[in-house]
Each structure stands twice: as C-alpha cells, then as structure tokens.
Amino acid sequence: MAWLYLVIAGLLEVAWAIGLKQTEGWTRLVPSMITVVLMIASFYFLSHAIKEIPLGTGYAIWTGIGAVGTASLGILLFGEPATAVRIACIGLIIGGIVGLKLAA
Numbered sequence: 001m002a003w004l005y006l007v008i009a010g011l012l013e014v015a016w017a018i019g020l021k022q023t024e025g026w027t028r029l030v031p032s033m034i035t036v037v038l039m040i041a042s043f044y045f046l047s048h049a050i051k052e053i054p055l056g057t058g059y060a061i062w063t064g065i066g067a068v069g070t071a072s073l074g075i076l077l078f079g080e081p082a083t084a085v086r087i088a089c090i091g092l093i094i095g096g097i098v099g100l101k102l103a104a
C-alpha cells in the first residue's frame with residue numbers, strides 16, 4: 001500500500017501545482033481553496049507512504065512525479081515549449097524515479 005500511497009501523493013502534487021497557477025497569486029477564492037485541499041491530501045498520502053518507504057526515496061519519487069507531471073501538463077495545457085532538451089530532462093527524471101524504485 002505504501003507505493004500506492006506514494007503514487008497518489010505524487011499525482012495530487014501535480015494537481016495542486018496546476019491548481020496553484022489557477023489561483024492567480026491566491027486572488028481567486030475557489031481555486032485557492034481547492035489547491036489547499038489538494039496540498040493537504042498530497043502531504044497526507046506522502047506521510048503514510050514514508051511510514052514504510054525510506055524518507056529520501058519517498059520524497060525524491062514524490063517530487064519526481066510532481067516535476068514530470070507538472071512539466072508535461074505545462075506543455076500540454078499551457079503551451080509551454082516542448083524542446084528536445086526539455087523532453088530529455090523529463091526523461092532523465094523518469095529514469096531517476098525508476099532507479100529509486102528499483103533500489104528500494
């Protein structure tokens with residue numbers, strides 16, 4: 001269950017990062033409230049995941065999922081540049097996540 005919690009926490013991190021953009025500097029009430037709930041939920045699942053997964057591994061994978069997901073959605077939803085270097089760097093993060101999972 002710990003790995004499932006970690007994946008859920010990572011996906012929630014992506015959701016709150018996207019939500020953070022929608023808050024427009026915390027000036028929009030509903031997106032701000034949703035973002036805070038997503039943040040709390042993400043930390044909740046992360047805290048349960050690291051009961052069994054080593055802290056360094058869990059935190060690195062959580063941030064990796066967040067980074068890959070947010071960068072990918074930035075490209076897909078917000079028209080951010082999809083340069084070869086950017087895609088390669090996302091690939092490197094994915095490789096790191098897989099490596100940490102295999103090492104755990």
